[in-house]
Amino acid sequence: MMNSPTSPVVLFDDLIVEILSFVPVKTLMQLKCVCKSWNTIVSNPSFAKLHLQRSPRNTHLMIYTIDCSAVLFPLSSLPENLLTAIPKYPRYPFLDMCCSDLVGSCNGLICLVGYSRPYEWLRFWNPATNSLSDILGYSYGYRNRLTFGYDSSTDTYKVVSLSGKIVNVFSLGDNVWKNIQNFPVVSFEQCHPCVNAGVHVSGTINWLTIPNMTEYEQKDITIDQFVIVSLDLSTETYRKLLPPQGFVEVPPVEPAVTVLMDCLCFSHRFNGTHFVLWKMMEFGVQESWTQFLKISYQNLHIKSLRNYYDINDWLKHDSELFLFPLCVSESNHTLILACKQPTGFGEIIEHAIVYNWRDNRVEQKIFGDKFMWFCAKDYGESLISTS
Amino acid sequence: MAAEKSSIKIITLIAADGSVFEVEPNIVKEMKTVQSYIDELDQNTVSIPLPNVFGNDLAMIIEYCKKHASEEETKEAKEEFDFEFVKRMKSDDKLRLLQAASYLNMESFLQFMAKAIAAEIENQSVEFVRDYFQIESDFTPEEEAELRKENEWAFK
Numbered sequence: 001m002m003n004s005p006t007s008p009v010v011l012f013d014d015l016i017v018e019i020l021s022f023v024p025v026k027t028l029m030q031l032k033c034v035c036k037s038w039n040t041i042v043s044n045p046s047f048a049k050l051h052l053q054r055s056p057r058n059t060h061l062m063i064y065t066i067d068c069s070a071v072l073f074p075l076s077s078l079p080e081n082l083l084t085a086i087p088k089y090p091r092y093p094f095l096d097m098c099c100s101d102l103v104g105s106c107n108g109l110i111c112l113v114g115y116s117r118p119y120e121w122l123r124f125w126n127p128a129t130n131s132l133s134d135i136l137g138y139s140y141g142y143r144n145r146l147t148f149g150y151d152s153s154t155d156t157y158k159v160v161s162l163s164g165k166i167v168n169v170f171s172l173g174d175n176v177w178k179n180i181q182n183f184p185v186v187s188f189e190q191c192h193p194c195v196n197a198g199v200h201v202s203g204t205i206n207w208l209t210i211p212n213m214t215e216y217e218q219k220d221i222t223i224d225q226f227v228i229v230s231l232d233l234s235t236e237t238y239r240k241l242l243p244p245q246g247f248v249e250v251p252p253v254e255p256a257v258t259v260l261m262d263c264l265c266f267s268h269r270f271n272g273t274h275f276v277l278w279k280m281m282e283f284g285v286q287e288s289w290t291q292f293l294k295i296s297y298q299n300l301h302i303k304s305l306r307n308y309y310d311i312n313d314w315l316k317h318d319s320e321l322f323l324f325p326l327c328v329s330e331s332n333h334t335l336i337l338a339c340k341q342p343t344g345f346g347e348i349i350e351h352a353i354v355y356n357w358r359d360n361r362v363e364q365k366i367f368g369d370k371f372m373w374f375c376a377k378d379y380g381e382s383l384i385s386t387s
Numbered sequence: 388m389a390a391e392k393s394s395i396k397i398i399t400l401i402a403a404d405g406s407v408f409e410v411e412p413n414i415v416k417e418m419k420t421v422q423s424y425i426d427e428l429d430q431n432t433v434s435i436p437l438p439n440v441f442g443n444d445l446a447m448i449i450e451y452c453k454k455h456a457s458e459e460e461t462k463e464a465k466e467e468f469d470f471e472f473v474k475r476m477k478s479d480d481k482l483r484l485l486q487a488a489s490y491l492n493m494e495s496f497l498q499f500m501a502k503a504i505a506a507e508i509e510n511q512s513v514e515f516v517r518d519y520f521q522i523e524s525d526f527t528p529e530e531e532a533e534l535r536k537e538n539e540w541a542f543k
Contacts, residue, residue, distance in 0.1 A: 008521040009482035015489055016520075018497060022505035029541035033513045033534050036525050130540050 017041055021050045025108075025128040025381045048383035052107055057262065058378040061327050061336065062110070064102050065370050068094045070110075072127065072379065075329040075336075078354060083366045090127075097132055099123050102375055103159060104148030106200060108382025111148035111159055118142070122159060124172060128381040137170045137177055145187075145207075149200035153234035160205050160231065162187060162198060169236065172387075180236045184229060185211040191254055191322055192340065194374040199259045202283040205231045206241070206264060208257040216254045218319070223250055228257055228264075230284070244278040244289035252319045260328045260335075265292070267325055272316035273297060275323050277335075293335065293357055300353060301362050302341070320348065327378040333358035338373035350374065398425065399434040400449075406442030414452045419492035439490045444483055447472075451496060473503045478519055481507070 011019075020028060020041060028051075032039040041047055063071050063086075070092045079085040094100055099112035103122070110125045118140055124133040137159070144163035151158055157172040165182045188210050190196045196208045210216070210225050228241040243255065243266050255268035264280040266289070275295045281288040302321065303311055315321065320342040327336050337353045352373045354363040366373075398415055400408045415421045424435055437445065454460060454468045473481070481504050488497035508516050517524065524531065535542065 009479055009486060010521060011482060011486065015485055015501075018485070018501040019504045019508075022498075022502045023509060026541050027509050027511070029538045030513055031508070031516055032538060033526070033531055034516055034520075034524065035522050038522075039534065130538075 013037055013041065017047060017050070021047070021054050025051075025383055028383065029129060042383070045385060048385065052382045052384060055108075055380060055382060057380045058327060059381070060379045062102070062105060062377050062379045064372045064375045065091075066372060067370070068100050070094065070102060070127075071371075075327060075334075075378075076331065078329075078332070078334070078363070080364065082352075082354070082364060083368055086371075092127065097123055097125060098135065102377060103146045104200065105377040105379045106148050106150050106157065108380060108384050109148075109157060109386065110377075110379070111146075111157075113143075113146060115142075122170060124157070124386040126382070126384060126386050127379075129383060129385075131386045133172075133386040136172070136175045139177055143168065145197045147198035147200055147205045149203065149205055149233055151203050151233035153203070158233050160198065160233075162207065167231070169233075181238070184238050184240075185209045185227070186214060188213050188254075189215050191216065192324070192374050194372075195256055195322070195324055196254065199257060199264070201259045201262065201264050203233050204283070205233065206257055208255060216319075218250050218252045221250045223248060226255065228266075239284075241280075241284065242286055244291070246276075246278070246289075246291060252315075252317055253322050256324055258325050260325055261330065265325065267323070269315065269323075270294070272312040272314070275300065277325060295355065295357070295360075299360050299362070300337075300355060301365070302339070323353075324374055326352070326373065326376050332356070334363065336376075338376065340374070352376075397432055399432070400445060401434065401436045402440050402442040402445045403438050404442045406445070408442075408445060408449055410449055410452075413456050414449060416456070417452055417493050417496060418448075419494075421491060437491070440487045441483070444480075444487050447480075447484065448487060448491070448493075448496065469499065476503075478504075478507065482520075 016038070023031070028042050032042050059076060060072050060074050065071060071086055071089050073086070073089045094112060097112060099114035101113045103111040103113050108126055108128060110127060112123045112125055114121050114123065120139055120141070120143060121135045122137040123135060143161035145161060147160045149158055149160065159170040161168045162183055165186060167180050167183050168177045169180055170177045187207060198205045198207045207229050209227050209229050210221055211227065213221060213225065226243050228243065230239050230241055232239070247255070247266065247268060249271070251269040253269060255266060258265045258267065260279070264283055265277060267275065267277040270276045273296055275297065276291065277293040278289050279292040281290050297311060297315060322340040324338040325335060326338055328334070333356050335355045335357060337355060338350065339353055340348055340350050342348055350373050352366040356363050397409050398412060400410060400421070402408070421435055425433055451472060455465060481500060485497065485500040485504060488500055508519060526534065
């Protein structure tokens with residue numbers, strides 16, 4: 001018998017699944033209490049995948065504070081003064097989780113690392129479901145350049161460490177570190193530990209490399225030396241990608257390989273006048289590099305703090321000022337950048353710039369010495385389990 | 388093959404309460420259940436009974452399909468229409484339309500209705516949601532208390 005328009009509508013579970021796949025995580029955690037079948041649906045790993053697929057991605061930025069806490073804030077509605085608003089956002093002390101550093105964020109999972117020298121361990125945390133894995137991958141020694149990623153071919157979350165040429169991979173599930181084929185080139189000393197430390201996109205980890213260089217020295221580098229080494233997480237093999245063809249001069253500071261809007265990006269200083277950001281529209285396809293933004297330093301309100309310099313002259317040679325793109329909010333036309341700048345008194349100050357590319361305008365600069373902007377990660381909620 | 392299909396000019400849909408709707412072929416493309424029925428026939432006119440869909444609901448679905456199939460309407464106009472379309476509906480209408488979308492195998496309309504219902508239950512209490520879907524809890528009071536305690540933080 002079918003319902004008449006006045007009788008109550010009773011839905012089968014397949015339609016309940018359709019509805020719940022569009023409900024935010026926090027509401028879902030409450031709605032587990034509706035009845036047994038809803039609890040079963042929400043706890044099911046394949047439902048978590050469907051929900052992830054239908055959830056908006058990278059909706060938040062997770063910033064890391066000097067007292068080892070994470071602060072999460074939504075990108076869709078940035079307040080006019082983010083600095084004064086930050087204390088109102090949820091704050092998560094890592095020490096409560098026996099960890100001290102943020103490794104990365106992937107599909108709503110956060111990977112953390114903890115140390116008690118000479119030991120080191122990992123933990124996986126889902127802030128939206130309030131769940132935390134056990135202490136895993138406990139090992140002796142110090143692991144460098146950790147990157148967190150996902151291998152969809154085996155549905156496995158992985159952490160990759162790169163130290164010199166040694167590469168180790170930790171798989172969540174097996175919970176062991178495994179040594180893989182050596183890195184094909186020697187990696188150079190980055191200008192900041194969170195810059196060019198490896199980024200995850202489309203099941204690969206990518207590093208900017210300059211073969212035969214251990215330090216970044218503008219005068220010793222030629223443009224064709226820049227190579228992006230990409231590790232495929234499913235086959236554990238490397239391939240080389242080239243930077244965009246429009247990248248034609250060696251800048252005084254290293255370019256940066258990042259991931260924005262789920263695309264591999266490449267950014268660099270150009271001619272002492274502009275900051276240029278390229279986007280690889282289709283991962284692995286060289287021809288798909290597209291110039292996404294070209295912003296003049298004037299529009300970014302960057303001026304030499306040693307005010308006796310002419311800005312362009314200064315930026316042609318300066319090797320201290322560094323801009324690092326953190327995240328993009330496409331609906332707001334904004335890009336958030338981390339900026340590291342010398343003060344002229346031998347100090348370096350770090351701050352963030354919120355730049356609106358439609359209006360060509362800096363919306364705000366966020367100073368304050370509590371935040372490690374370069375280590376910020378973008379984040380979107382999910383139900384993905386931490387085990 | 389293609390020439391034969393395009394010869395179908397008008398499709399008659401008959402709802403559960405007997406009300407009759409005449410629509411053009413491009414309107415039913417999104418209704419896979421109807422489309423596969425048409426594909427099997429070799430006639431100029433077809434008449435299809437839909438015993439699981441009420442006239443009022445079918446009228447709304449056709450209105451939605453017409454708007455979305457139109458090439459003259461802008462994306463903004465369609466979005467505006469979607470917004471108003473959902474706004475004038477009661478909860479029960481939404482649930483019935485979701486069921487109809489499932490029966491007619493209309494993928495994007497089904498997701499559209501699912502999203503509209505999801506928006507209504509977002510940030511609502513367990514009691515509200517039970518009432519909304521006419522669900523009786525099958526947990527014992529102890530089981531429910533335990534589950535609420537486990538997810539206590541989510542209720543704040």
